[in-house]
Amino acid sequence: MVKKLNYGMVGGSLSAFIGAVHRIGASFDGKTHLVAGCFSPNEKSNRECGEYFELDPERVYASYTEMAEKEAAREDGIDFVTISIPNNHHYEAAKAFLVNKIHVLCEKPLCFTVGEAEELKKLAEENHVLFCVNYSYSGTNMVKEARELIQKGMIGEVINVNAEYLQEYLVDDIGQSEEKMVKLSSWRKDPEVAGISNCVGDIGTHIEHTVAYMTGLKLKRVAAKLDYFGQPLDLNANILVEFENGAHGVFCSSQVCVGHMNGLVVRIFGTEGAIEWVQENPNILSVTFKGQPTQIYNRGMGYVGTRSQETNRLPSGHPEGVYEAFANIYRAWVEAILKLKNNEALTEADMDFPSIDAGIEGVKFITACVESSKLDAQWITIN
Ligand SMILES: NC(=O)c1ccc[n+]([C@@H]2O[C@H](COP(=O)([O-])OP(=O)(O)OC[C@H]3O[C@@H](n4cnc5c(N)ncnc54)[C@H](O)[C@@H]3O)[C@@H](O)[C@H]2O)c1
Known part of the structure; x- marks a missing residue:
């Protein structure tokens, strides 16, 4: 029985805005472990991020395409990726992980064109992977x-x-x-x-x-x-x-x-x-x-x-906010992937995270x- 997931990040270096919120949201329920990343195109900032999170330097990649291929080839490769980079990379990055059969949680807006968005949906279906678009509210x-x-x-x-x-x-x-x-x-x-x-x-x-x-x-x-x-x-x-x-x-x-x-x-x-x-x-x-x-x-x-x-x-009375909203999306997302990994059937109620269809809309x-x-x-x- 699989109880925890390994994940990687694309974007979200130490100076980025929303990457840290993803890491906090993903860690809330203690079921994820950050093991790989391509946090920045800047070599120094990428390396520093890997060191900060005590990642194996081999799993801190210079490009997201390399990361997708190498992680897919590993027996202990990531179960999902969080894509938190500027919009122009969403499509290419998501595609790289989908074709390598890695579940994708991608920031909004999903991509530049409706054609690209529909292609990502097709790729997710063909490769039997889940796709979440982070409409965090x-x-x-x-x-x-x-x-x-x-x-x-x-x-x-x-x-x-x-x-x-x-x-x-x-x-x-x-x-x-x-x-x-x-x-x-x-x-x-x-x-x-x-x-x-x-x-x-x-x-x-x-x-x-x-x-x-x-x-x-x-x-x-x-x-x-x-x-x-x-x-x-x-x-x-x-x-x-x-x-x-x-x-x-x-x-x-x-x-x-x-x-x-x-x-x-x-x-x-x-x-x-x-x-x-x-x-x-x-x-x-x-x-x-x-x-x-x-x-x-x-x-x-x-x-x-x-x-x-x-x-x-x-x-009640103890305020919850943006971190908890992210955590709730990650909870549903992680539980859905765990069910798949444990060969359990997914119900509609399990899918309480924004889907690729939300991204297309x-x-x-x-x-x-x-x-x-x-x-x-x-x-x-x-x-
Ligand atoms: N859901 C939300 O509430 C929410 C909030 C803020 C931002 N966003 C979305 O998140 C995404 C990131 O926004 P941000 O404000 O964090 O941007 P940012 O500029 O603060 O951070 C972007 C990160 O991506 C990295 N990056 C850039 N190109 C890269 C590449 N080729 N490979 C690897 N890393 C690369 C940068 O080094 C940086 O770490 C955007 O798509 C934005 O729309 C969503």
Whole structure:
């Protein structure tokens, strides 16, 4: 009986942003062991990372293709890889591990084009491996509670969605020359590295997935207006959306909203009630049933649903946040791979992590928003 998994990382050197959050999330339940990596194209930084994590120097690789091939050839090779590098490498890196039959957990946005995304799905199926796209907010406990309440029909049929993801960190880029632009994560503003979108690709896609996860609804079409403020990629986007069930909504995604740090807010309106979740206050859910005062649901209390109970880690009142959201995704991911390794059948309930289909929907969404904006916010059909 296999009880623990070995994994490797692509990206996530010691100076990277989200790589460390992956390592912490993966380690929460004590079932993973980091044994290999290609953490940086910079030789020194790659080596230092390997030393820091006390890896066998033979398993610190200069390229992810070499890592995929050599790990696949080892008897004790990695069971899965976490890909946490800038967007332009996602497709090639994921492909390298898929063809070597290694399970892949990849950062969002999945890749640059819908064709690439669909090819990755085909490769995952052909090679019988699992694929997770890290839409991390769907790992949040109270997002799971929102999903369960909506699935149970507690707010009736979803008729309207109002969601936003507002940041301010690029406001100083407005009207600036390249030399004066904010340096933080400057690759996000480079079309060669980030892809066709900065703001929608980086954070708008989180809105799209968090709403899809909570409601179970698929987007049918979008009408978007992206603002570039003289920069090569968008810094702000206002998007009208229509879902397959006929419901409509508005998504606002921005990196130029003064006073907002990481303001993902999702409001779902149904025929019988409404739900609101605020990422910066993630342990509560505001729930209003028609004709009643708004109720505050607290994470960890006895009245929350099954999935929220199952993914609860701390007693109520002890805040859980981004690390726990990552940990919940890793828990489901690791348990699913363990089941496969132990020849146990996977059920739908085992697959509570964002799949390759979520990644494909994300790429479709980004592509449609950019296309719509070029056509002065014409409706563009996604599905
Ligand atoms: N899910 C989330 O909440 C979330 C949050 C932040 C970032 N992200 C995504 O994670 C990815 C990484 O973002 P970040 O902010 O950590 O970027 P970053 O620039 O901070 O880190 C990128 C890392 O990749 C390494 N790298 C670059 N090219 C490489 C290569 N060819 N081989 C090996 N390593 C290489 C860099 O050395 C660095 O360690 C992006 O796709 C981003 O969209 C997701």
